[in-house]
Amino acid sequence: MSYYVVKKMGPKIPAEGIEMRVISGEKMTMVFFHVEPGAEIPEHSHPHEQMGTVLKGSIELTIDKDKRIVNQGDAYHVRSNVVHSGRCLGSASEVLEVFSPPREDYLQEA
Amino acid sequence: MSYYVVKKMGPKIPAEGIEMRVISGEKMTMVFFHVEPGAEIPEHSHPHEQMGTVLKGSIELTIDKDKRIVNQGDAYHVRSNVVHSGRCLGSASEVLEVFSPPREDYLQEA
Numbered sequence: 001m002s003y004y005v006v007k008k009m010g011p012k013i014p015a016e017g018i019e020m021r022v023i024s025g026e027k028m029t030m031v032f033f034h035v036e037p038g039a040e041i042p043e044h045s046h047p048h049e050q051m052g053t054v055l056k057g058s059i060e061l062t063i064d065k066d067k068r069i070v071n072q073g074d075a076y077h078v079r080s081n082v083v084h085s086g087r088c089l090g091s092a093s094e095v096l097e098v099f100s101p102p103r104e105d106y107l108q109e110a
Numbered sequence: 111m112s113y114y115v116v117k118k119m120g121p122k123i124p125a126e127g128i129e130m131r132v133i134s135g136e137k138m139t140m141v142f143f144h145v146e147p148g149a150e151i152p153e154h155s156h157p158h159e160q161m162g163t164v165l166k167g168s169i170e171l172t173i174d175k176d177k178r179i180v181n182q183g184d185a186y187h188v189r190s191n192v193v194h195s196g197r198c199l200g201s202a203s204e205v206l207e208v209f210s211p212p213r214e215d216y217l218q219e220a
Contacts, residue, residue, distance in 0.1 A: 002173040004185040006163070023185055027159045027210035028138055030185065049137045053116070053206060055165065055183075063112040073165075075114040075133055075140065096163060098208045100137035 006032050012106075015039065017088070024107055028100040035059065035088040035095060043085040048099040050078040057093025061086045116142050122216075125149065127198070134217055138210040145169065145198040145205060153195040158209040160188040167203025171196045 004023055009032075011019035017039030023030040032055075043062075053075040061070050063084045070076055078084045099106075114133055119142075121129035127149030133140040142165075153172075163185040171180050173194045180186055188194045209216075 002176060002187055003171075003178050003180065004187070006183055006185050023161060023187060025159050025161060025187060025210075026190065028161065028208060030161045030163075030187075030208065032163075032185070049135050051133060051135060051138065051140045051208065053140075053142075061113075066112060068113050070113065073116055075116050075142070077112055077114070077133055077135060077140075080136065096206070098138065098140065098161065100135075100210045 015041065020106070022103075022106045024102060027102065028098055029103040029106055031097045031099070031103075031106060033095040033097065035093050037088050037091060040087040041085055043083055045081050045083045046099075046103075047080050048101060048103060049080050050084075050097055050099050052076050052078075052095055052097035055094040055096055057088070057091050059086050059088050059093055059095060125151065130216070132213075132216045134212060137212065138208055139213040139216055141207045141209070141213075141216060143205040143207065145203050147198050147201060150197040151195055153193055155191050155193045156209075156213075157190050158211055158213060159190050160194075160207055160209050162186050162188075162205055162207035165204040165206055167198070167201050169196050169198050169203055169205060 009021040017036035019034040119131040127146035129144040131142040
């Protein structure tokens with residue numbers, strides 16, 4: 001499939017307050033996250049390189065112990081195996097992230 | 111660098127009516143495009159897999175002869191070596207695209 005109407009895709013719920021809609025490729029995985037206030041991703045790392053941007057709202061990220069607020073339109077880059085965490089502060093937010101190589105653990109039926 | 115304020119990044123101008131701001135990784139390249147009405151990317155292909163989403167406005171895309179309007183929030187996937195083209199119709203639009211492997215031709219100084 002080449003085209004996706006993201007809002008019509010069924011979400012996965014990886015943690016409380018978080019919805020994800022996944023587009024799986026051969027070399028990368030694109031994920032649209034909806035995150036509710038207070039939702040949190042604890043510290044973790046993975047061999048996949050990760051890039052992201054905030055589509056709506058803002059999130060607090062900590063990448064390699066550097067904590068920042070990432071606002072709508074801003075972007076971030078998590079290198080392979082770097083420890084990172086995130087949480088949603090004031091209002092529900094939308095975040096897009098891309099991973100390479102693909103996240104096999106995120107595979108989703110269309 | 112882990113964090114980017116995209117609007118403060120200097121743009122490259124790859125074609126008339128198009129600005130791009132590039133974040134380069136090891137396994138992928140993320141590009142924020144600003145496209146003016148009428149701006150056009152003619153048919154082309156590349157070995158890099160490509161995924162994208164429209165951040166603002168809408169664009170007309172043709173992927174493997176399948177022409178669609180992609181609206182804000184929608185996404186698309188161009189597989190390796192698939193012919194595609196695009197143009198901006200009514201109003202200035204913002205598009206995010208990610209490529210893997212990295213686009214060596216898009217390398218940009220910070």
